[in-house]
Amino acid sequence: MTMQALLLDAVEQRLLRHLDVQFAMMVAGEEPAVMLAAAILSKDAGEGHVCLPLSRLAVDEKMPPALQACFALLGDAVDWQEILLGSPAVSGADTGTPMILVGERLYLNRLWRNELTVARFFSETNAPLPCDEAQLRQTLDALFTSDDATDWQKVAAAVALTRRISVISGGPGTGKTTTVAKLLAALIQLSGEQKCRIRLAAPTGKAAARLTESLGGALQKLPLTGNQLALFPNEASTLHRLLGAQPGSQRLRYHAGNPLHLDVLVVDEASMIDLTMMSRLIDALPPHARVIFLGDRDQLASVEAGAVLGDICTYASLGYTAERAQ
Structure with missing residues (x-):
């Protein structure tokens, strides 16, 4: 035969x-x-x-x-x-x-190019950002008041405020939404007169609705002025809607040649994002954008090829350098 x-x-x-x-x-x-x-x-x-x-x-x-x-x-x-x-x-x-x-x-070929895009983004884009360390500490101390020896929510916020890319992973009830609410509040306070364009997104409509509700509730508990609250978006969108997907077409409105109009992007349920969608999202980001990925690496894996969040989180056990920890 x-x-x-x-x-x-x-x-x-x-x-x-x-x-x-x-x-x-x-x-x-x-x-x-x-x-x-x-x-x-x-x-x-x-x-x-x-x-x-x-x-x-x-x-x-x-x-x-x-x-x-x-x-x-x-x-x-x-x-x-x-x-x-x-x-x-x-x-x-x-x-x-x-x-x-x-x-x-x-x-x-397609998956190789997508993997290359994602690998370059996470390895080459995440250099430390300049910041006023004293002001950063003061802002975080005011928002995170835990008496624990190590406040991991505060650590996550500190990492996200000093890097373009951050990943916050944890199971249900671990405080991911509260952490990102305080993180965004800190970012707005540290930005001063410079307004931050913040967008919220998730892989599915259901996940986007949950993010809108939970983050909205968390923000109301924070010491923010009306002008600061106005900088937060009213709702989260699906990733397809964020990128301007067109029904019946593979073309997207936003891409490398026409990047998204944002400064900060929060993506919830990031474990559901497959390699191709992650590559498309990365292509559409403006060079200066900060991205905060939220999710649980042990749940809701992507259906299509590539478990990007899970692969990234395998390196969590490496911890921090002494300089970075300080």
């Missing part, structure tokens, strides 16, 4: 989708190994995986017989690096081929 026939047999057994096989046939030509790799890559992307480690391109005893037959057709000792890079459908990073091979990981 040909690889195409074996893959179609796997579709009949619901191990692959018709989409996976059509993609493989379109990009692989007559090369059976590339066809198999492309089909599995497409399948994994559909299941929420960003890339395919080459180590998975091997027969496994637990693998269904239909997929074992696909690998058996290729024989033993397949050099996946050589075969894939020898295909016109695959190349290294920053090229226009349908698939990208980076080290031992195979990507769909």
Whole structure:
């Protein structure tokens, strides 16, 4: 049997989708190994995986017989690096081929570009911001009055006030909304006469409504003037609405060439944001914008490929440098 026939047999057994096989046939030509790799890559992307480690391109005893037959057709000792890079459908990073091979990981081109955008944003954009430390301490001391040895809500606010990007993760009832309310109040107070354009967003309409209600309630308990309260938006929007998504189209009103009009963006339920949406959001941000991501890394994972918040939070255990902690 040909690889195409074996893959179609796997579709009949619901191990692959018709989409996976059509993609493989379109990009692989007559090369059976590339066809198999492309089909599995497409399948994994559909299941929420960003890339395919080459180590998975091997027969496994637990693998269904239909997929074992696909690998058996290729024989033993397949050099996946050589075969894939020898295909016109695959190349290294920053090229226009349908698939990208980076080290031992195979990507769909779109997901590779999205991952690169997100990685650069979080690694290159988050340098410390200049601030008046004495004024910052005074403002935070007035808003956070906990007697605990370490007030982690205050720590989160301090980090967010001194960086362009911050991530506040915690389970229900841990005070994320209260923290961000006090954080925004501090930011407004520290901005003085310079008005901050603040926007609130969440992945879904339900999450946006909850953010509007909870943040509105928290703000009323803070020592803010009427003019300061007026700087807060009346409601949160969905990310699609924020970016100006158009029904029936992939085009967005806001993008790198037409960035969002804001200074501060608060995004709730950030664990639900997939890699593609995160990339689009980043593209639409003006260079000076601060972004505060709220969420619970252990809940509400994204449906599409890429669990961005969860991946970022894996580095939380590294803690702070001594200088940063001080």
